[in-house]
Amino acid sequence: MLSSEHFYDIRNRYLTSATPIQSPEHLKGRDRSLKSLVDALHTPGRHAFIYGYRGVGKSSLAHTTALQIQSSSGSPIFVSCDPNSTFESLIRDIARRSRKPIDERLHKPGKLNVGVNVASIGGANIGYESKSPASDPPEVKSVNEALDYLLLAASPHKKGIVIVVDEFDRLQYDSCHSKFATLVKQISDQAAPIKFIFCGISGSVEALFREHESVFRSIHSELVERLALNARLEIIDDASGALQIGIPDGFKYRIAQISDGFPSFVHLLADKMFSAAFEANKDRVDSLIYKTGLQVALRSVEFSLKKRYEDALHKNTKKYEHVIWSVASDHNLDSNVETIWKNYISIMETIGENSLARQNVNTKLNQLTTESYGRLLVKPRRSNYSFDEKMMRGYARLRAEDSGCSLGKENADLVRM
Ligand SMILES: Nc1ncnc2c1ncn2[C@@H]1O[C@H](COP(=O)(O)OP(=O)(O)OP(=O)(O)O)[C@@H](O)[C@H]1O
Ligand SMILES: [Mg+2]
Numbered sequence: 001m002l003s004s005e006h007f008y009d010i011r012n013r014y015l016t017s018a019t020p021i022q023s024p025e026h027l028k029g030r031d032r033s034l035k036s037l038v039d040a041l042h043t044p045g046r047h048a049f050i051y052g053y054r055g056v057g058k059s060s061l062a063h064t065t066a067l068q069i070q071s072s073s074g075s076p077i078f079v080s081c082d083p084n085s086t087f088e089s090l091i092r093d094i095a096r097r098s099r100k101p102i103d104e105r106l107h108k109p110g111k112l113n114v115g116v117n118v119a120s121i122g123g124a125n126i127g128y129e130s131k132s133p134a135s136d137p138p139e140v141k142s143v144n145e146a147l148d149y150l151l152l153a154a155s156p157h158k159k160g161i162v163i164v165v166d167e168f169d170r171l172q173y174d175s176c177h178s179k180f181a182t183l184v185k186q187i188s189d190q191a192a193p194i195k196f197i198f199c200g201i202s203g204s205v206e207a208l209f210r211e212h213e214s215v216f217r218s219i220h221s222e223l224v225e226r227l228a229l230n231a232r233l234e235i236i237d238d239a240s241g242a243l244q245i246g247i248p249d250g251f252k253y254r255i256a257q258i259s260d261g262f263p264s265f266v267h268l269l270a271d272k273m274f275s276a277a278f279e280a281n282k283d284r285v286d287s288l289i290y291k292t293g294l295q296v297a298l299r300s301v302e303f304s305l306k307k308r309y310e311d312a313l314h315k316n317t318k319k320y321e322h323v324i325w326s327v328a329s330d331h332n333l334d335s336n337v338e339t340i341w342k343n344y345i346s347i348m349e350t351i352g353e354n355s356l357a358r359q360n361v362n363t364k365l366n367q368l369t370t371e372s373y374g375r376l377l378v379k380p381r382r383s384n385y386s387f388d389e390k391m392m393r394g395y396a397r398l399r400a401e402d403s404g405c406s407l408g409k410e411n412a413d414l415v416r417m
Pocket of ligand 1: 016017018019020021026027028029030053054055056057058059060061227235262263264267
């Protein structure tokens with residue numbers, strides 16, 4: 001048995017439900033994506049856009065890629081957008097994060113050899129960081145000036161710099177997208193040693209290109225799909241090996257299935273199971289540990305998912321929950337009403353409760369798409385329903401599992417409890 005300190009240290013390295021992965025060793029199921037991103041980013045003038053559903057693993061792929069391609073002389077720069085971010089504020093964030101090398105070089109004008117006209121950067125403000133560490137980089141007034149800043153930041157690194165702009169979909173102002181598109185185009189045209197990796201949900205890729213179609217040629221776009229079953233199992237196997245706590249196949253597959261391919265659920269559930277085993281002084285996850293781990297995991301799920309789910313239930317009725325489970329049970333993200341009905345009947349049989357009439361289930365499905373039910377579901381096509389927030393499927397599966405109803409038996413033949 002590991003010492004407590006050792007256990008938590010290993011657990012935090014292997015099970016990271018709240019932080020992006022940084023290394024290929026821990027990044028499961030993304031070999032092909034990683035390879036094509038590294039390849040694209042090594043191509044002169046190419047940048048990348050990583051997109052996919054929330055929680056699917058975009059930042060992890062971006063971080064690992066950035067660390068793979070950044071030259072050994074520096075670290076990638078990571079910035080994240082929020083609804084108040086602007087193009088200018090993000091460039092200033094990037095400048096701030098690369099500030100040390102800029103500071104040093106601005107102090108030693110004789111050694112400054114950046115291949116750009118430094119006097120043009122911020123004009124009179126050029127010494128902005130020289131005296132006070134608290135002072136901010138000057139305003140960025142144009143895309144050209146932004147490029148000058150980035151060239152300055154890149155200059156100490158022989159092979160240039162890699163900048164990850166995460167949560168690009170949270171940018172609200174259209175002008176930001178077009179400025180980034182212009183910047184990327186200029187960097188590509190000038191073969192400047194700067195690589196951008198943007199991350200966001202699908203719509204934000206189009207927003208970046210809308211006003212600047214020719215930027216398409218400069219961007220490699222990489223769709224991140226839900227994590228394949230094998231990759232989910234590998235996360236659990238690796239942690240199990242490193243923590244020296246066994247886990248029967250049945251529980252392993254259940255965790256993988258509950259997660260529905262959203263890796264943070266795999267990390268969260270495995271973390272809680274192994275921690276429960278460790279605290280109970282056991283070297284193997286058993287039924288009791290599994291149940292305890294599930295309950296702890298349920299309590300730790302992020303608040304926004306929980307709240308949205310609870311709001312849709314309208315507090316007083318379980319009836320909506322069974323309908324929600326019927327949608328979450330299906331492997332497909334969009335489910336046809338016919339399939340939902342079949343899932344519903346099977347769920348009601350499993351839990352031994354009376355079914356509602358089919359019309360009643362249809363009404364509830366429709367209600368769940370309305371504002372007063374928090375738009376938990378959307379209707380992508382006539383007769384089809386899908387969760388608005390795809391990651392919600394994992395939470396619904398977790399709730400069902402805790403109530404003794406296993407959803408997502410798409411690989412039922414693999415499951416032997
Ligand atoms: N390929 C992977 N292998 C193992 N774990 C992963 C993988 N991808 C992501 N994870 C884990 O899943 C969690 C969520 O991943 P990540 O933050 O990268 O997703 P995201 O798509 O950026 O989410 P969001 O949309 O909320 O920003 C992380 O905590 C990370 O540890
Ligand atoms: Mg992210």
